[in-house]
Amino acid sequence: MSANSLSITMPTSSAAPKGRVLCVDDEPNILRALSWLLKKEFHVVTAVSAQEGLALVRNSDFDVVISDQRMPEMSGVDFLNEVRQLAPRAMRILLTGYSDMQAVLRSVNESEIFRFINKPWNVEELPAIVAQAAEIARRQESEGEALAPADEPSPxxxxxxxxxxxxxxxxxxxxxxxxxxxxxxxxxxxxxxxxxxxxxxxxxxxxxxxxxxxxxxxxxxxxxxxxxxxxxxxxxxxxxxxxxxxxxxxxxxxxxxxxxxxxxxxxxxxxxxxxxxxxxxxxxxxxxxxxxxxxxxxxxxxxxxxxxxxxxxxxxxxxxxxxxxxxxxxxxxxxxxxxxxxxxxxxx
CATH class of the missing domain: 3.40.50.2300 (Response regulator)
Incomplete structure (x- = not known):
């Protein structure tokens, strides 16, 4: 982990968490806000870079991965596309604080995200969206669904x-x-x-x-x-x-x-x-x-x-x-x- 990285695992409430959520953003204040918003319902892990996030995805199992679009070393779309290959079961959510047409188009054409969320997010809607995504991922895990990590559906x-x-x-x-x-x-x-x-x-x-x-x-x-x-x-x-x-x-x-x-x-x-x-x-x-x-x-x-x-x-x-x-x-x-x-x- 680099000297500038910040990885936080937030404690959850006493109730069983609804799922494991990875949040990736290069702004620590955004990560803290996401953690405090989601920690009551989910086991939240954060990373301040795309590379750190990919390392976590390789070594851990997440139900939902949330990424910011604008990050210095890799865009959110590119990061979530990598996540799609490494962990196809994980549901992907993209955050952005500005209107980027190319990011919007690539998010669906390449990364196939579950939801596209604008900053600032709605504090009531975002946890509900994450809960829905986590439930879908966990249901497929319990039913033994196999999702191939391919760029496109198999011919x-x-x-x-x-x-x-x-x-x-x-x-x-x-x-x-x-x-x-x-x-x-x-x-x-x-x-x-x-x-x-x-x-x-x-x-x-x-x-x-x-x-x-x-x-x-x-x-x-x-x-x-x-x-x-x-x-x-x-x-x-x-x-x-x-x-x-x-x-x-x-x-x-x-x-x-x-x-x-x-x-x-x-x-x-x-x-x-x-x-x-x-x-x-x-x-x-x-x-x-x-x-x-x-x-x-x-x-x-x-x-x-x-x-x-x-x-x-x-x-x-x-x-x-x-x-x-x-x-x-x-x-x-x-x-x-x-x-x-x-x-x-x-x-x-």
Missing amino acids: NAISQPTRLLVLDDDEATHSAVEMSAGDLGEVIHVTNPAEAFGILEKEEIGVILAERNLGTTDLTHLLCLLKRQHPQIVSIVLTSTMDSNLITRMINQGQIYRFIPKPVKAGYLRLTLKSAIARHNELRENPRLGLRYQVALPANEDLATAAGSTAAPLSHNTAPAAATSPESASPTSLISQVGGFLRRMLGS
């Missing part, structure tokens, strides 16, 4: 035909998918949300490739709701514009698998779709893995809110007041309700 997981749904009003996207990945599975092309939900009512879809904005329609709400109800569907978002706060929300609330900037590059698109198909087949064959990709949809975000927010630019009408909540409706009925509502809004 062997691509074992069954998978339907890919492409939702975009840009012909270039549809052409790029057919040219670069048409042999990976059955590709279904649609140009508006109503068509997409009509397909989802009838077909089992494994991967959705969707443009976030279709004209004046923002699909953020519906993509998040869809993941909540169908955790086995893997979502990839195409976007021409980047907003760090919005992408953070889609990471936390929609567990988006990858973001692809436009214009689409055929080689990267093929690799991403192939990886997404493998992830879908893993989730289909072992649904318990879906726990690692739970979404954090706000309590007041329901079907009516999602459908109404999506269709708002299309009509001044509001969503039906008596819409069924996600908790009480089946996934199939939710898709039918949303699809029907959007078709009415679009007049199709």
Whole structure:
């Protein structure tokens, strides 16, 4: 350990801790704040550098690893990517005190974090997020789940035909998918949300490739709701514009698998779709893995809110007041309700 390093193991309360948590940040005051916030519920270990944190991960077993993004010798994204290789069971959370678009994108595209948290954090929400992450990690440990420390899902997981749904009003996207990945599975092309939900009512879809904005329609709400109800569907978002706060929300609330900037590059698109198909087949064959990709949809975000927010630019009408909540409706009925509502809004 270097002379400048600081590693602290905080005592826990008399109750059994909910899990082992590693916090990594180059600012000792941040580590002290995290320790005091979490120590009542968790066994907390801290490190002031990424290298010290990696050494701890190699020699100890952690349920949750929390890292700051801005550290001098290694970014939080790079650190958590290393953690992913060394300890794939550990749930990963990234902290940042500033809006860094590249960090946000890389956190999902490379490190596959569980949550992205902005500083200063909410003192009530952060312990709840850590508790959820620790519970998922411990449940998988108790059930003997084996998570391979690979950069991407194993190619062997691509074992069954998978339907890919492409939702975009840009012909270039549809052409790029057919040219670069048409042999990976059955590709279904649609140009508006109503068509997409009509397909989802009838077909089992494994991967959705969707443009976030279709004209004046923002699909953020519906993509998040869809993941909540169908955790086995893997979502990839195409976007021409980047907003760090919005992408953070889609990471936390929609567990988006990858973001692809436009214009689409055929080689990267093929690799991403192939990886997404493998992830879908893993989730289909072992649904318990879906726990690692739970979404954090706000309590007041329901079907009516999602459908109404999506269709708002299309009509001044509001969503039906008596819409069924996600908790009480089946996934199939939710898709039918949303699809029907959007078709009415679009007049199709």
